[in-house]
Amino acid sequence: MNEPAKGRKQVSVFIAGESPLVEEYALACAGAGMEVALRFNGGSGGKLPAGSVRRARAGRSVTAALELTNTSRATKRLNIAGMDRTLPPETPILSASAAITVAEQSAWVRHPERLIGIAALPSLLKGRLVEIAPSRTAGKEAVTRAEGFFGRMDKEVSVVQDTPGMVLPRILCMLVNEASFALGERIARRVDIDTAMKLGTHYPHGPLEWGMIIGLEQVRAVLDGMRSGFGEERYRTAPLLARGTLEGPSAR
Amino acid sequence: MNRTVGIIGAGTMGGGIAQVAALAGFEVFLYDVSGDALKNCMERIKKDLRASMQKGTTTAPEATEALTRIRPRRAFNDMGAADLVIEAAVEDLAVKKEIFRALDQIVAPRAILATNTSSLSITSIGSLTKTPETVVGMHFFNPAVQMKLVEIVSGSRTSQETVRTAQETALAMGKTPVFCSDTPGFIVNRVARPFYGEALRMLGEGTATAEEIDRIARLSGGFRMGPFELMDLIGIDVNYAVTKSIYEQYFQEPRYRPHPIQRRMVEAGTLGRKTGQGFYPYE
Numbered sequence: 351m352n353e354p355a356k357g358r359k360q361v362s363v364f365i366a367g368e369s370p371l372v373e374e375y376a377l378a379c380a381g382a383g384m385e386v387a388l389r390f391n392g393g394s395g396g397k398l399p400a401g402s403v404r405r406a407r408a409g410r411s412v413t414a415a416l417e418l419t420n421t422s423r424a425t426k427r428l429n430i431a432g433m434d435r436t437l438p439p440e441t442p443i444l445s446a447s448a449a450i451t452v453a454e455q456s457a458w459v460r461h462p463e464r465l466i467g468i469a470a471l472p473s474l475l476k477g478r479l480v481e482i483a484p485s486r487t488a489g490k491e492a493v494t495r496a497e498g499f500f501g502r503m504d505k506e507v508s509v510v511q512d513t514p515g516m517v518l519p520r521i522l523c524m525l526v527n528e529a530s531f532a533l534g535e536r537i538a539r540r541v542d543i544d545t546a547m548k549l550g551t552h553y554p555h556g557p558l559e560w561g562m563i564i565g566l567e568q569v570r571a572v573l574d575g576m577r578s579g580f581g582e583e584r585y586r587t588a589p590l591l592a593r594g595t596l597e598g599p600s601a602r
Numbered sequence: 603m604n605r606t607v608g609i610i611g612a613g614t615m616g617g618g619i620a621q622v623a624a625l626a627g628f629e630v631f632l633y634d635v636s637g638d639a640l641k642n643c644m645e646r647i648k649k650d651l652r653a654s655m656q657k658g659t660t661t662a663p664e665a666t667e668a669l670t671r672i673r674p675r676r677a678f679n680d681m682g683a684a685d686l687v688i689e690a691a692v693e694d695l696a697v698k699k700e701i702f703r704a705l706d707q708i709v710a711p712r713a714i715l716a717t718n719t720s721s722l723s724i725t726s727i728g729s730l731t732k733t734p735e736t737v738v739g740m741h742f743f744n745p746a747v748q749m750k751l752v753e754i755v756s757g758s759r760t761s762q763e764t765v766r767t768a769q770e771t772a773l774a775m776g777k778t779p780v781f782c783s784d785t786p787g788f789i790v791n792r793v794a795r796p797f798y799g800e801a802l803r804m805l806g807e808g809t810a811t812a813e814e815i816d817r818i819a820r821l822s823g824g825f826r827m828g829p830f831e832l833m834d835l836i837g838i839d840v841n842y843a844v845t846k847s848i849y850e851q852y853f854q855e856p857r858y859r860p861h862p863i864q865r866r867m868v869e870a871g872t873l874g875r876k877t878g879q880g881f882y883p884y885e
Contacts, residue, residue, distance in 0.1 A: 469822070479821035508818050510810040515800075517810055517818045521829070524796035528857065538789050542780035549751035549778055550743050550790035554824035557793060584856040 360385065361502060364408035366429045367391060367418025370565075371446065374475050375416055376402045382502040387412070391425050408433055414442045414499055418470055420449040421571045427458050434459035442495050444482075446470035448519035449571035451579060452485045452512040463487040466496045469516040471572070473563050480505045483512040514579030515572050522560060523572040529557035530588035530596065540596060558596050566594055605629060607771075608684030610701055612636075612643035612674070615718055616690035618746025621647045624668040625660070625747075626775045631684055633675045640674040647672065650747065682708035686771060688740055690718040698722060699730050706731040714767050716740040720791055721847045724757035724784040735761035738768045741788060742777075752777045757784045786851035791844055795858050798841060801829035802861035812881045834880035838867045 362385035365372050369390060376386045380401030387405035388398075398404060408415050415433045419426040426445075433443050439461045447455065447467025456462035467483035474480075480500045484493050497507045510517050529543050538546070544556020553560075561569055570587055577585035590596060607623045609616050612634035620632045620643075634640045651665040660668075681687055687709060689701055698717060705715055715737045717727055728737030739755025752772040756765055765781065772779040782789045801815050810818070816828020833841050842864040849858040867873070867880065874880030 469818075474822055477822035477824060479818060481818050481822055506821060508810070508814050508822075510814065510818070511808055513804070513807060513809045517804060517815055518823050520804065521797060521800050521819065522823065524800050524857075525793065528793050528796050531857075532789065532793055535785070536783065537785050537792075538780065538782040542782065543789055543793065545778060546751060546753060546780045546782075546789040547793055549749070550753075551794050551797075552826045554826075582856065584859070 359413075361413040361499075362387070362409070362411065363414050363416060364388070364405065364412045364433070365402075365416045365418060366408075366433070367416070367426075367446065368421060370472050371418035371420075371470055373397065373399045374472065375418060375470070378475055378503050382504075384413075384502065391419060391422070391429070408436050410436065410438060412437065412441065414444060414495070416468075417443060417445040420446050420471070421567050423450060426450060426455070430455055430465075431458050434461060434464075439464060442466055442492055442499070444468050444496060444499070447483055447512065448516050448523075449568075449575040451514055451575070452483055456485045456487070463489060464492060466492060467512055467516065468496075469519050471519050471522070471564050471568055474518065475505075478504075478506055479508055481508050481510055481517055483510050483516055485512065514576040519572045520576065522564065523569045523576075524585075525553075525557040526561035526564070526569050527573055527588050527591060530561065530591040533558065533596065534588055534590035561591070561596060566591060566596070570594075606631070606684045606686070608633065608681040608687040610634075610681065610687065610689040610705075611691040612639045613690065613692075615742060615744060615746060616688075617643040617646055618744065619688055619690060619718065619742055620672050621650060621668065622742075622746055622775050622777075624671040625664065628671065628774075630672045631675050631680055632672055633678060633681055635676070637676055640676065644672070644674055654747075678704060679708055681705060682710075684709065684713065686714045686716060686767070688716045688718055690742075693719060693721060695722050695726065698727050702727050702737070703730045706733070712736070714738060714764055714771075716768060718742055721787065721844060721851075724755050724760065726757075728757045728759060734759040736764050738764045739784065739788070740768050740772065743790070750776075750778045751790070752779045753788045753790065754779045754781050755784055755788055756781070787844070787848045792848060795845060795848060797829050798833055799845070799858070799861065802863050805830075806861060806863055830881040834874035834882055834884075836874065837876055838864055838873045838880055842868050 363379050365375055365388040372388055376388050376399040379386045386402040388402050417429045442464050444466050448469050452467035462485045465485040469481035482496050500507050540558050544559050547553045547556050573585055573587045606629045608631045609620045610633050620630050624630050654660040655665050691697055724739040728734035738760050741753035743749035743751050754768045769779045812830040816830050819825040819828040845860045872879040875884050878884045
């Protein structure tokens, strides 16, 4: 773990949520010199990343709390409400909000002005930029604190409006979904779909490979959030994806 | 394997495929109804070969040999000598059907008839020939010289032998073939729809600006270009036409619904880079 630079305030963070998001964020925070305490949903699961310690709940003195659950509304609500009760009102809560909007989460807390949504999906933290969506009541200061937090990790921040799926998760999960429809309809083999999209459009990953990297449960959670949030058939999950597999039938 | 390739249409795609085929050692008959189109196409190929010589990707003898292998033709019947014909005419089903009906009269029974269509039905095109089992889609991507991908599309009556020949030809041209069945948009044009469609909806809903969406796609997603930058490059009219075609062919499936922003831009003539104004201004 990096030592804090002289004169730079030690930052400590509490992370709660699901694997592998917790590990990815814990490693990035520890790598940026932050003190990391974490708790996996369900308690014991997940391997403890280097530079982190386990804690049941956030200490009152943490600089920020991160809630990283996309796939269970009930668990996320418990985590967020617990952080809101424990932490002083000015401590920011950065919450994965690709599947559940910040607006919905705001109804679970007494201090929604501290809530900042983040487009957290597995693997996205590898990018140079983090997409955030402040709650409706969040002030400029909350956004500045979030920018400062990610700035420590050398990440740029893009502020977007709080809409279901945010920006990148919405695009990615719909690409995975469309490719899953195509696979399920026997239009092409899995390898051909991925190869075609990498060579024909220069995507960094084939959409089905990307689905596996992100995790199909995570993709489904984002699609479900968009379908209920927008109320549109457009966002229905492909049958193959709904069954939790990308082992499609061979097209030839 | 077929060593004589007929190419119909001396536009951007036809010329690109002719160049690829000639560089790979195929004898090429390049047909167009217009003498000017043929002349301009040969000039473009020469210019492109000169550029690749300067870059060192092609040697002078390779370029000279490739040029001698391309024979521009204005007589349609000359296509009868080809073992494989790749049609790269305008994306209009009536035009393509007419070409295939005519080809059917002049080619050898075992000749392969391929179409470079990106959106029309291979089955429908093949139905007009006496030998639909020899009709196949070979969808090259623009620019054909650089893009490695070829979608090999089987119509409902295309034979395995035809698919295999198309595969071997694509491989001999240095391309990576992928296989798909004859469905609207094939793989790429269909699976890519959400990249544009969701971006347009987000812009319309005010989730973020076009600049921010592009920035997020590049810096967070690792995409080479953001959706709006890419639409400007492709052409808003082209992108809109592909979206509309797939939407209609899938009987108004809501996932493919075009967006009013696209239509408004087409109506305004702000078509992207080619008109100097799309989602972004260009010099």
